[in-house]
Structures are given as C-alpha cells and as structure tokens.
Amino acid sequence: MDSQLAVGIDIGGTTAKFGIVNREGIIIEQDRLSTTAHPDINDFIDELHNKLTPMIERAGGLEKFIGIGMGAPNGNYYTGTIEYAPNLIWKGIIPFAQLMTDKFKLKTTLTNDANAAAVGEMIYGCAKGIKHFITITLGTGVGSGIVIDGRIVVGHDGFAGELGHTIIRKGGRFHKGTGSHGSLESYASATGVRETAFEFLAADPVAPSLLRQYTTEELTSQLVYECAMLGDEIAQKVFEFTGEILGEALANAVMFSSPEMIVLFGGLTKAGDLLMTPTVASMEANLIQVFKNKVKVVYSNLKESDAAILGASALVWDIE
C-alpha cells in the first residue's frame, strides 16, 4: 500500500473541523462545518457526508481509507457515544460512531476531544516517545487527556480525564454548566480569565486599567492578554492568578500519575510566559519534594487549527 489515509474530525461547541490525513500526519485537505446550525444530528451527518465525499474522492477513494477518528466533548471511547455534553447542541446520548459508520461505510473511533488531542501529541507533537504525560486544553473550557505507559486513560466507563472539573478552590467560583464550585475550568479557561478580569475590576473600582474601555460583551481573554502585554497591572494579575490556580491543579495531577511532561494546548496558551511562569511556579510550590523540578511543562508545538484534526485522525492508526 503506497499511502493509507484517515479522516480526522474534531467536534466543537460551535464548529466541526475535519480533514484527510496521511500516516505522516500531513493534512491533505481540510474544511469546517457549523455544529449549531444543525440541531438534528442526522442533518449534521448528511452535511458532513456532502462535504467529505468529494474530499475522499480527490484523495483516491474510500479504499485508501483505514477509518474515521473523532474527538468530541463527552465522547466515550468504549461505546462510541456522546453523552450529555453540556456544550453541544445535541442533547442526551448520541450514538455518533455508529451513525458515522452507517453513513460513510468506514470504521469510526470516537473519544473525548481532549483525549484525541493527547493522542495527537503522542504521535505527532512534543510528547513523541514519552510514555507518561498529560495534555491540558485551555480553551472555552478545560479538557485533559492522560497518558500512562503510552496509553490514554479512559477509566472503567470511558469517561476518565476530566481534570477541568476537579475542585481546586473549595466553595469557589460557580460553574453554570455543572453546578460545581471552584473547579479548574471555572478559572483556567478563556471564560474563566474573562470572569477573573471582571472580578478584579470590581474589587478595585478606582484602579486605572485599560480593561475598563471594553464592555462586558466585548472583553475576551485575548483582550486581557493584549492589555497585559501593554503593561496593564490588573490584566497582568489576571494571568498570575490564572497560572496560580492552574499550577495547583497540575501539582495535584502530578502527585496522582507522576507524568514526565505536561503539554498545554488551546487559546489561552497564546499568553506565553505571562501564563507559563506563574503556572510552573505554583505547580512547583505545591509539589512534595520527590516530584519537584522533574516535570516539563510545555506548550504544544502543533498548529492549533491542525492539532484537533491530527489527534482525531491518529485514533485510526492507534486502534488498527
């Protein structure tokens, strides 16, 4: 066989990204599709089929494809279902892998989107050759993929790796999606950074800040970053605080599975050292002696738009 191919699909809250990927991790062609515009899952899959079919044809036809790999919020590796995903338009339990297999006539493997990202890091990214690592996705939410002995941890029911929902600050910030208080996701996500900025602005109403020029609607984590880079003190403190909490969560994770590396991924990582420095300092401060100065914390070197597709497609090689 000259070159085998896979379809990689990343299902997000607003957009699905998909592409044709070869064994070397080259995305031959890619496209995207709105998820929110298709509240009926069958409509969504029909539209996905319409878009993918010509791409598959151009790549040499169905017989060159080993399968479809999918990453999705609350995706279950064992059952191929998406179950009660708070951030998706499709409610309840969706037998996604089965629906895809029926439609495309290709074996479909589905997992949690963060787990797919971890597989991507393991096969194509900075965790290549590393047997024990954790990937944390810092996006709209916080996802995690845990690798132990070279294998993704899925747990007894396929749902393991939800570090975003672990409680880091007892009685802390309310999370609308889950009803919990003080979870990692409620702080160390794009949403969390925005909320921290509002809290800090409210706590010191007279302190000057570039952040005050934006309305509640306008302010994004990206703008908080830009203000911080312009020297805005409150904006800088927002990232210090975010890193402090993220570091506490990383320390707890390290004392659980003792990984060699933690790979951070997603929109918030654009903050660079502004986030990395307080994160590592806080992690180290919360580790007991035997774990100190051992864990490499790095930002993913995969292009963000590609990584989700790559990770999802890598599931196909992984399960072959």
Add this chain to the structure above:
Amino acid sequence: MDSQLAVGIDIGGTTAKFGIVNREGIIIEQDRLSTTAHPDINDFIDELHNKLTPMIERAGGLEKFIGIGMGAPNGNYYTGTIEYAPNLIWKGIIPFAQLMTDKFKLKTTLTNDANAAAVGEMIYGCAKGIKHFITITLGTGVGSGIVIDGRIVVGHDGFAGELGHTIIRKGGRFHKGTGSHGSLESYASATGVRETAFEFLAADPVAPSLLRQYTTEELTSQLVYECAMLGDEIAQKVFEFTGEILGEALANAVMFSSPEMIVLFGGLTKAGDLLMTPTVASMEANLIQVFKNKVKVVYSNLKESDAAILGASALVWDIE
C-alpha cells in the same frame, strides 16, 4: 511444584511485619520487628534475616521461594530504593531491594506500601477481577494505590499515587512532614482526626464534650470514634468533617481515572458508617453528572494485620 512460596514484608514507620505466604494467599507464618530500634539499615536486615531464616527453613527451604515482595513508604518500583521517606528512620536513598537480594539470595521487588496494598486488594481482596480501582490507606498518614487497566500506576519515575499529598483545601492545615497546606493527609489520617478534634474543641470552648476528659497526649482517633459512638456531638462532627474532605479528594480522583471502585483501608475505617456516610455523600456532591452513582466505595475486607504482608507478597506473583 507442589506449592510455591513468597516472603511478604511491610515496612512501617515503627514496625516491619513479615510473613511466608503461599499462592492462595494464606499466611503460613508471620512475625514483626521494630524499625526504629535499628537505625542502621544493615543491622535491620541482619535482624530480619535472623528472624526469617528459621521460618523459611520450616516452610521447606529457600528453593520453594519465588522471591521477596516489599512495601515501604516512598518505595520505588523501578529502582528498588526507598527515597527520602519522612516517616522512616533510614534517611536519604536506601537501595533496599538490592540489599535484601544480596542477603537472602532471593529476587526482591519493592514498591510503595500503598501500591502493595492495592496489589493485595486486586489479588486477594474486594477488588478481585476489577481493572480500575483506587486503594486509599487511612492510617497515621494517607497513602494511595491506583490501578488502571489492571496495572498499578507508578508513573515515569516510580513515585505516582501520592493522593495523600494532593491539596484539597487551599491554604488549609499545615503538614509538618511536607510543609504543604491543606493536603488530604493533614485531615483524613489518624493524625488529622486528632487535630480536627482539637480544633473543634477550641472553636467552641464551652460546648460539653466527652473529648475534654482526655489530655492532648491521650487523645487518639480511636477515642474520638468511641466518643462519637457514645453520642458525643463534637466527636461526630469530627468524622463528618473528615468524610467531607475525604469525599472531595475521592471526587477529584474519580474525575481523573474513573475507577469502578475505591477501597478504603487502615485504622480510620474502624469508624464504619460514621466515616463512610459523609465520605460518599461528599464525593457524590462533588462529581459531575457523568460520574455520579457509579463508583462503589467500600472498606477493605482483608484483615488489617494480614493485608500489608499479603499485598507485599503479591508483588512476587505479579512480576514473575
């Protein structure tokens, strides 16, 4: 071969327990030895050899033995060393497995004492046949052994599974051994229960309590339990609070590795429902939907004095 045998040794802060164990998990003979009385590790091993040699002879001689399994605080599976164990008299890095092999001429496998307990539960205890579970030892300290896909999680350096040191209450109680604040161990251990009792007594100096009849020296977690069973309100609140914190830690662990079962073990489990009820309630309250009402939390059914030896000996069969 009629019956193969193993030596199981559990190294504790004050006492080492050891025994001869067969494949069925029957402890044929056992004994114990003070660890604190032998500040030189070579003296300790000599004395252990003196005590074990006649036991090995009575059991049929060295040729019937497959090996020695040891559990020890800060024991490292990869290197066979004990490293910087705060609760042991031997300081620095002790090449324990090598010293034992040299002395006994038997292959020695060493691991963290909590990991050894998990192996014991997996082979002889209530986790038999279960692929994903966590064992939490609630003794003087809090240890943990994590099993994923039927294998103990040791991490990249052999030190994984230190849930006792994860931070559950940011800025909380100081832990003398590690310098951390708010770790699970500082609350959910025998030592922690004692401290909680003192805190609760001090916080409400006029409330009547049976606990007040004991001096600081006298009060133990066992006495707190006995007072609680006699209806003492403060003593009961101590266990409620302990369970609340333990449950929060269990919830975080469940969202990490999604185990089917959590096995609690050690002195504090004598508290029975007094501890179990608030622990499970708090765990469930802190889990996101997808994990709720799925995890069995149970007390170990292994006899406490036997379990440590059994678990350590089981390492021998495990690595054969």
